[in-house]
Amino acid sequence: MVSLVLLLRQRGQLTAEALARELEVSTRTVLRDIEALSSSGVPVYAERGRHGGFALLPGFRTELTGLNHDEALALLTAGTSRALGLGPALASAMRKVADALPEKHRTTASDAAQRFLVEPETDLLSRRPVTEDVPETTMIEVRRAVLAGHKLRLHYAATGQAPQWRTVDPIGLVTVRDRIYLLATRAGEDRTYRLSRVLDAEDLPEPAERPSQVDLDGAWRERCARFLSSDHIAVLVRVHPARREELLSAAVAVRAEEPDAAGWSRLAVTFQDLRHAVWALWQLGLGAEALSPPSLREALRERAAAFAGRYEEPATRG
Structure with a gap:
């Protein structure tokens, strides 16, 4: 419902169908939520007719202060990222940030962000990038284990080997050119897993054996150096x-x-x-x-x- 309000604030009048597409819900859900918003005092009203839709009366803004123009631009540009399966959540967060920006930054930053395109689907040679899809259910389980500090059970298909189940202690996630890697340890040994090769994953309740703090950038550089020094x-x-x-x-x-x-x-x-x-x-x-x-x-x-x-x-x- 918060996203619905923010969409109406930023884009003005929208039909129920347009809101449903943007929020990835059914039209019935949109109508139900609009009725709930009206009941709670949010001034949303319906414009009848062929060119009608739903709109808000002016108001309802808590400004996000302390951001300069470049900081706001960086946040809005980051909204194009699809990293770690958080694309929908990031898009929702960007709507909230844009709505909360002070008036003097909101328009200029939004206009400027339209001038930047990050990682388009093709390059100048018309080559589509090689993207590796990770099932949403797998991404959720892996991300949950990493953040909660739990052991993680993986059904992993290593190159040239039959898929096997293994239990690891997750350390962190790294994205490189639309590829996502899990840094973990297994029986105390460093391991790196490519998430596109994870066939299934299960977040276990058992605590992972890992340090409370980690230098993920340093760990990634070390593993890259080790990888390049062997069998290449x-x-x-x-x-x-x-x-x-x-x-x-x-x-x-x-x-x-x-x-x-x-x-x-x-x-x-x-x-x-x-x-x-x-x-x-x-x-x-x-x-x-x-x-x-x-x-x-x-x-x-x-x-x-x-x-x-x-x-x-x-x-x-x-």
């Missing part, structure tokens, strides 16, 4: 500016970058293994050149030779 291949590659972003999106990590001749860049990158490196560099065609290791250059040479051999003779008809 380091590659030195020259890349054309037009193919640089493709290389970066395919690599596990970028260790260093410096300019090279003819406007190209020279990058030290990391791939999961030789097969991953061959696949990534092959996609870039003549827009990139692997300089090292020799095993990668040889693998690419063999693939190119086989490819050339396939097209050396005219196509056979059969």
